[in-house]
Amino acid sequence: MTALLTFQLRRVLRSWQYLFFTVLLPALFTVFFTQVFGGQAASAGEYQDYARDSMVSMMCYGGLGAALGATIRLSFDRASGWLRQLRVLPVAGREVVAVDTAVGMLLVLPSLVVVALVGRFVNDVQLPLTSWAALLGALWAGSAAFVALGMLLGLALEEKAAGAAIGILSVVLAALGGLWVPVEIFPSGLATAARALPSYWYAELGRSVVAGSGAALPVLALAGFAALFAAAAVAVGARRPLHAVAG
Amino acid sequence: MTAALDIRGLTVRYGGTTAVNDLDLTIHRGETVALLGTNGAGKSSTVNAALGLFRPAAGTVEVLGRAPLAAVRAGGVGAMLQHGGLPSESRVGEVLRLVAGRYDDPWPMADLVTTTGIAGLLDRRCEQLSGGQRQRVLLALALAGTPPLLVLDEPTSAMDVEGRQAFWATMRELAGRGHTVVFATHHLAEADAVADRVVVVDGGRVVADGSSAAIKSRIAGRTVRFACPDRTGLADLPGVTAVGGTGDRVELATTDAEATLRALLTTRDRLPDLEVAGASLEQAFLTLTGGTP
Numbered sequence: 332m333t334a335l336l337t338f339q340l341r342r343v344l345r346s347w348q349y350l351f352f353t354v355l356l357p358a359l360f361t362v363f364f365t366q367v368f369g370g371q372a373a374s375a376g377e378y379q380d381y382a383r384d385s386m387v388s389m390m391c392y393g394g395l396g397a398a399l400g401a402t403i404r405l406s407f408d409r410a411s412g413w414l415r416q417l418r419v420l421p422v423a424g425r426e427v428v429a430v431d432t433a434v435g436m437l438l439v440l441p442s443l444v445v446v447a448l449v450g451r452f453v454n455d456v457q458l459p460l461t462s463w464a465a466l467l468g469a470l471w472a473g474s475a476a477f478v479a480l481g482m483l484l485g486l487a488l489e490e491k492a493a494g495a496a497i498g499i500l501s502v503v504l505a506a507l508g509g510l511w512v513p514v515e516i517f518p519s520g521l522a523t524a525a526r527a528l529p530s531y532w533y534a535e536l537g538r539s540v541v542a543g544s545g546a547a548l549p550v551l552a553l554a555g556f557a558a559l560f561a562a563a564a565v566a567v568g569a570r571r572p573l574h575a576v577a578g
Numbered sequence: 579m580t581a582a583l584d585i586r587g588l589t590v591r592y593g594g595t596t597a598v599n600d601l602d603l604t605i606h607r608g609e610t611v612a613l614l615g616t617n618g619a620g621k622s623s624t625v626n627a628a629l630g631l632f633r634p635a636a637g638t639v640e641v642l643g644r645a646p647l648a649a650v651r652a653g654g655v656g657a658m659l660q661h662g663g664l665p666s667e668s669r670v671g672e673v674l675r676l677v678a679g680r681y682d683d684p685w686p687m688a689d690l691v692t693t694t695g696i697a698g699l700l701d702r703r704c705e706q707l708s709g710g711q712r713q714r715v716l717l718a719l720a721l722a723g724t725p726p727l728l729v730l731d732e733p734t735s736a737m738d739v740e741g742r743q744a745f746w747a748t749m750r751e752l753a754g755r756g757h758t759v760v761f762a763t764h765h766l767a768e769a770d771a772v773a774d775r776v777v778v779v780d781g782g783r784v785v786a787d788g789s790s791a792a793i794k795s796r797i798a799g800r801t802v803r804f805a806c807p808d809r810t811g812l813a814d815l816p817g818v819t820a821v822g823g824t825g826d827r828v829e830l831a832t833t834d835a836e837a838t839l840r841a842l843l844t845t846r847d848r849l850p851d852l853e854v855a856g857a858s859l860e861q862a863f864l865t866l867t868g869g870t871p
Contacts, residue, residue: 335676338668338672338676341672342666342668345667345668346667407666408665408666411663411664411665411666412659412661412662412663412664413663413664413665413666415631415661416662416663416716416719418650419629419631419650419656419657419659420650420677420680420719421650421651421652421653421680421723422680423651576661
């Protein structure tokens with residue numbers, strides 16, 4: 332189990348796309364947005380608000396991208412025949428799924444931590460230590476919804492669709508979920524659509540933890556999405572076993 | 579001692595097509611068996627069912643006295659699949675170590691690498707391997723647990739001539755060490771060179787089963803062709819096992835071309851357009867199934 336986990340982690344970390352889109356890009360966005368828009372803030376307090384919110388949004392953007400990117404790859408392993416090969420080795424299918432889920436959860440952390448560090452030390456976001464810990468913990472746990480979505484898509488999609496889904500889905504979830512532009516300035520129809528997306532609730536979770544306000548609604552929404560995606564993944568997995576040939 | 583592979587009444591269907599039809603096959607430990615057949619004969623389906631890759635429509639499969647999946651999990655079976663593959667973003671050595679680590683009694687790494695001829699490939703990325711190199715790495719994975727039973731589905735399909743020869747030399751060596759080797763092939767020469775038992779599969783059934791020499795003598799028969807509008811009595815000629823051909827062109831499959839020709843010439847003055855040729859595998863199947871196309 333540990334050997335397979337290390338093996339899978341190393342594989343994902345070798346992909347430069349993964350590191351670029353889930354760690355470097357969100358970190359750069361954090362600096363860019365804060366310097367450009369935060370620079371126009373009228374007061375230090377306003378700047379703090381802006382820097383903090385954009386950091387939380389970028390942590391969410393990086394986190395969901397990492398969760399999806401690390402798990403949708405399951406589809407590539409089907410296409411290459413590796414999943415079928417594993418089936419004739421003493422490796423249980425459950426273990427393959429468990430390891431890929433764990434890889435997805437673990438690889439969310441670098442995105443969250445790097446963006447938080449950039450927020451703290453480059454953009455000077457000030458939070459009590461307990462809030463930093465709560466924010467990281469909440470966003471890590473909340474990423475389970477996107478890990479489940481990634482597993483679902485990894486099991487269901489063919490290689491090409493899966494490759495496209497990683498990029499497109501992160502962008503759509505980030506843009507429509509209000510991670511790049513706040514939902515408050517969306518037209519009302521779009522704002523309603525945003526509330527139907529897990530990414531909106533993911534950012535809401537982060538904002539409410541930082542604000543110290545009640546996080547029950549976002550927690551409930553994300554748990555609901557996680558359960559829905561996980562159930563769908565189990566259903567797809569039952570119809571189409573891991574070792575089924577692509578196509 | 580339980581059989582290495584015991585298949586009874588195996589039936590495999592894909593949609594409306596029956597790929598394997600009530601097939602029985604028992605392979606004893608230590609045997610080297612070729613499943614010989616054309617594409618679509620049911621070889622791969624038989625092999626995949628033996629590995630438990632799907633649930634057959636009917637019949638039972640026991641591998642080393644267990645259910646297929648349990649035998650695989652216990653490390654008793656090494657397999658090379660037609661659609662098996664290697665992971666991206668990884669090196670050959672990493673994959674090999676990962677797989678070897680799953681077995682209680684792995685094949686010593688240095689020897690495994692030499693036996694399968696992949697010494698120069700360990701630092702190579704899996705994506706960069708040629709077809710033949712990839713097959714050798716997959717063979718190393720199949721052997722990593724020193725499995726008593728090896729199941730190979732058309733293992734040499736991506737190899738060049740040299741690669742094939744090296745591969746089969748390795749297989750003979752493994753058979754010599756007491757491994758049971760079962761492989762599917764559509765090359766008569768491969769079956770002949772390696773297997774001590776050849777099972778001919780056609781239409782999802784076993785149509786012949788015997789020592790390599792016995793099968794070869796049957797399918798190394800000859801085809802006698804000539805022009806003749808009347809086919810009466812041809813099937814009863816000595817050596818003739820099947821009568822084929824179209825229109826005036828008669829095609830006789832025979833196990834004894836000389837006897838057949840002798841008998842033909844006693845009753846006829848001439849045999850226009852006479853040809854005698856070695857039987858192709860397709861013609862051999864005709865002989866073995868005793869039918870006409």
